[in-house]
Amino acid sequence: MSETVQSPIDSTHRSGQRPMIALEGVSKTYPKQSKPAVAELNLQVPEGAIVTLIGPSGCGKTTILKMMNRLIEPTTGRILLAGEDVTDVNGDQLRRRIGYVIQQVGLFPHLTIGDNIAVVPKMLGWDKRRVASRVDELLHLVGMEPDDFRDRYPRQLSGGQQQRVGVARGLAADPPVMLMDEPFGAIDPITRERLQDEFLEVQRQVAKTICFVTHDLSEAVKLGDRIAVFAARGRLAQYDTPSEVLAHPADDFVTEFVGSGAAVRRLSLLEINLLELEEIVISGAGAAGKDHPVLSVDGAGHPSAWQHLPGSEHLPPLVTVPLSGTVYDAVDVMLDGRAPVVVVVDDNGQPRGALHWEALVADLRTKGQPR
């Protein structure tokens, strides 16, 4: 992995520049404790971005999140929401303007799913019709059929469904900001993965500014436009894009925290469609030069087998990976199929190029970069 792969996956294009949330010199000292839990923190969250807050347990990341909506009052410092100083406004009013989702979900068990989602709009005095249509809209958004779920009760739902409702409740009054405290932390790995994908899909549609606390580095990397890595006492050790954090940890603490798996994790940030792939030749299409891999295809144009690989005596089994996947997926199928090369196919199953194992460990070239 070299520097050359970083610019295309820098995700600043997904987020604006104006800070939606700004913490200025924020400290929190709990009563009867001499040392602060969070000391002199400055943090700016750009509008429309997902910022994941990560760090070892007890580093104060949840405290920091809860100071943003003043569930925990900072001892010193200022909190700005879209440029407005909200350090001293009414906390309950403030929280109605900020979505909040927690790990334990905390749905109100005595209210129906619809009423749970409608809590904040009702407090804000929306009229009944507007509330009802908003509830249906949100249930659709999180992939639950309103007619099936509106009148059910939380205990009738699975954990994953409950957290979907939790997210819908957070989004109910269309707040510009969402705070999420390990929302998928208590959910089984398979469901978690699906919820993360759905969450990104929802975010594509709603484009909120989101602060997301997690202790799972893969989650932080997958979801975050930026990652804020915290050390003990709420010290912001590094605040950068996932690829930067993985490739260039700011100090020893981050290096240790990111751990030895950093290089592998970075593969999942690298989308195949941004890479310059090796040309392949379809057998029978003529001009079968000896320096390009040759592939035979079936009637529909789908790859069926290797005909020739330059510099290789034994032809490996054919494995494919979709163009929309990541390099991580490519490595996965290569290891799985014991093949040193993988064919990249597009949505229609047509071969678009090849990716070599040697290219991965040597120097990946992204499009538009000189050789």
Place this chain on the structure above:
Amino acid sequence: MESYLRYLSENSTELIFYAQQHFLLVGYSVGLASVIALALALLLHTNQLTPPSWRRSLRVGGRETSLLLASAALTIPSLALFGILQPLLGLGVTPSIVALTLYAIYPVLRNTLAGLSSVDPAVLEAARGVGMGPVRRMLRVQLPLAWPVIISGIRVAVLIVISIAVVAAIINGPGFGKPLQDGLARLGAVNSFNEVITGTLGCLVVAACYEIVFVVVRRLTTPRGIRV
């Protein structure tokens, strides 16, 4: 047996009157006790009604003190309590209701406090996180969720008070205490045993009526989402 049935039919008007009195005496006392206990518990449990610096100590202290007083009231021998109240409040209905209310507070208070603190902290945190103030949080979330526990406390109070209420007869109180004590006083005389049996069975009938009331009330007041 035949003579007892004849006794019942000859005295039916009077017995129905006793039953009504007993039912209402228990109802007023437990009702009053529930209002007092609920008000106390809500006051102690709703954050931010008290200054922040002594909020916690006040809540814990207030909670323990009120439970201690209420349980002390329950341990006073009923005979003595009615006797003590007599010089202050005289005879009849008023001192009976006051005494029985004192007995009923403890079970209601105990269950109300237990119910309110058994509410899932995550639910309360979510309530705070979506911007509910302390009063709204109590009335819209915590109280409805604690309600099944509270109502079972009220039911226990009713059962206790039904049997204690017969002692009210010593200060001329209403209810089945009167035939029971008359009968016990003249045991061996005509109909005396019938009166004792009637007083006892009467309490059971009143208790059965209340059980029916509670089934209906619990059904109607428990939110569907938390019904078991």
